[in-house]
Amino acid sequence: MVYGSAMALPTRAHVFHLADLLAGHVRGLRCPSCGARGASEVLKKHLGVASIYRCGACELLFRPTGLQTGRVAAWYYSRLYGNQGIATEPQDDTRETALVRAREAGKDRSTLVATLLPLLPEGARTIGVVGASWGYELLCMEHLGLPLYGIEPGEPRREHGKRRFGLALFADAREARAAGHGGGLVMSSHVLEHIAELEATLDAVQRELTPFMQVHVTPRVDPFTSELAPTIGREHPLGVTEAFWRRWAARHGRAVSFRTHRPEPHMPAGELVTIVYDPTRVAPSEIEAIRFAGQEGEERA
């Protein structure tokens, strides 16, 4: 007996995605992050069901989403999100093979992080990873010899990293703070575009961890063109714009500096590297002087 291709069957994640899109329309296309109404459609996708909008208030790009909040989002990331690839799947690996695999998959951000560390006071050189999964980025940074911790809302991945590799992983910023972590450098790589309630998440990181500096890597979405349509979709409801960062940083008395990095051939506009810093503690000229391996063009602030 011949069955249809398994690829054609909707997975639970696809069903959730459709429900999420429809719930987003029912909510009146509010911005999932700041809750503002009155977003403007910037690109029609799937007959408008999955169109991409720009929030007039916080300037994030987003597709409709109505379910990815609070506990539902935590459940989604624990149970449905991502069924393949090193980024999400707990591997039955040893520490060594997990490290090799992470590096081969381009998950090693230790060079980027090491470039920024000299700007931190010597006693404040710790590294926190937001969206740490089971800790592959932490493994890649262990050779830096600094205290490391990660925040991962997905319980199976978090528990896997704690159990198998003995990593310091926490469900949220508050829990990390309660365990004595904070200050230092907080980073994320291809995580923020997945978090519908981004502003609240970044606010919690700022409030609970009070990082000396932050660096976040997201798919570049400025200027947004139809070529970039695939960067906002099922697994990543947001497009994180430079304008969003400027507003968020200003609200917290921070400054931002941007770089473009192009490691991924499938990412047409490359990656946006955003450095968030306190201009009263680090001179903007010091930030501007930073050059990363793989960085493209001139920095903009």
Ligand SMILES: [Zn+2]
């Ligand atoms: Zn908004």
